[in-house]
Amino acid sequence: MFLLPKGNPLFENLAVSKLKLPDVLTKLSNGAFTGYASFVFQANTALLVFEAGKLVSVLVEGQNGKRESGFAALSALAELMVTTGSGALNVYKLSKDLTMCIHALLEGETLYKAQELKLIDIKTLLEKVKEDQMNGCLRIYTDEHSAMIFYKDGNPLGFFHDGSSDIETSSSESQKIAGLPGAKIDLFSTQSADELMGTNLLEVTNIQKIWDTSVAQHKSEIDRTNLERQERDKKAVSQKLAELEEHVKSIVGEYVGKVGRGIVDKEISDNGGNACLIDADGAEKFMKGIERAAKLLVSGTNIKLMMEKLSSTISIAKSEF
């Protein structure tokens, strides 16, 4: 994402997780704000450009360089705000003209893109900018450095380069970058600031609905994830219980004989399923039932040994759940 002049900072580093997009946009719109708001997330950045309270452009850029604008960008931003736990909001007030240039940079018409400087006549190009009374932004950059020149009616408004935080009046840095080997230029033009006033994304989109949809989708996603986790947990518990049940059957079978498995099945069924084995009351009732049935089949000594073994197995199993 471009580094942009900070102008007059209104808010910096506001935690996005506590904000609601409709509230932010309404506040900026009602305050007739001119400038831009940047939402900085871990992997994405969103820029919203306002002109006298009107939202004139929106851009969301991902880490992979993929850009979205307009309605899609608003939806993407809402989704990022809802789903990302972190992120910061910065709001910078700019002049009307500079805001127009920022808009040109973000969504203006691209006249040149990645054009190698040495292959063009920069002097002629600048003359043409002046002659055509162009509004826009000329970006000069190499792989390491970048500088921008903002134009209004063909006249430079100011210069901005990486490393600075605001518009400068000196063109020395821009000239220095232009002289570097491999320097390239982008040229973006836009309508005048007055014409831009005719555009307001807030009027053509239902921000509240976009936000509500994102919240609902996020909630649905969380619910689905929770459900999946619950089912996974349930399955794991069910698997463990089945193993415990089998272990208990083998213990009872060892002392009572093959009929022991049937006795365990019956007691488990009477106590509401194998979950009773890890429930304090259920396990007690289960043990009593097994003991009562075993009294009809095995000696007191063996019953004692069996009950001790069962009790220990169930206690260990309980601690694992």
Added chain:
Amino acid sequence: MESFIELLTQMNPFNLVQVLFWGLAGAISFYFSIGNARVWTSISIGFFLIFLAQAYQLNPLAESYPILEAYHYIIGTVAIMTISHGFLEYYVFCRTFEISGNKIVVYLSTLAVLIASAVFLYINPTPSPNTIRNISMIENSIWVFLSVMNLELIRKIYSVIKDSDISKGFIAFGIVFVCIFIWKGSYLYLQIFQWDKDWQNIIALMTDEVSNIDEYMGRVQFSQEVSRYAGLLSGVSVGATFTYMYKLLK
């Protein structure tokens, strides 16, 4: 004291030994039922009732009290029914693993049946020797039938629990019911062909009928001996079985 000694001398020593064994069996079975499940209560009460029924025979004046004589046969009938109820419950347990009910219900139900039987005898005419013999025949028939049924139940129970501690105890119960079947069956055989002592007394005093007992004296005497010894063995085997079961379940 002298009259008591005189009374003892009138007792059949064989019956005395048999009743002593039944007494021992009844005591062991009753002790066994304490602290054990309800199925054992039914079985134990049943064997204890056999002792009561057999003990009455020691009374040299037994035949002088027709109502009591009839009643002791009824007690014998209730005994085998209670035992069979116990084995049936055990069989149900082996198939369903269901242990339901309360011991008190078994005690009270048995008591209620005995009281109802006593009332039945009390409100009806005094039983004649023929009536008493009929009741005895009914008792023996029920014993024979239920002994066979219990043998089948025991076989089925054993097949389910054969790898448990108690399984050999059921083989012992099987032996008990074989002895009981022979004991009661041999006497029923005598009664069916009217070679029993009761019938001989009846025809000697009350009817003009002639018995063919003399023609079959050999098989009559054999059946009488079989009945006597099988009865004795039944008492011994019950006592031994409960002692063995007690050892198995200790």
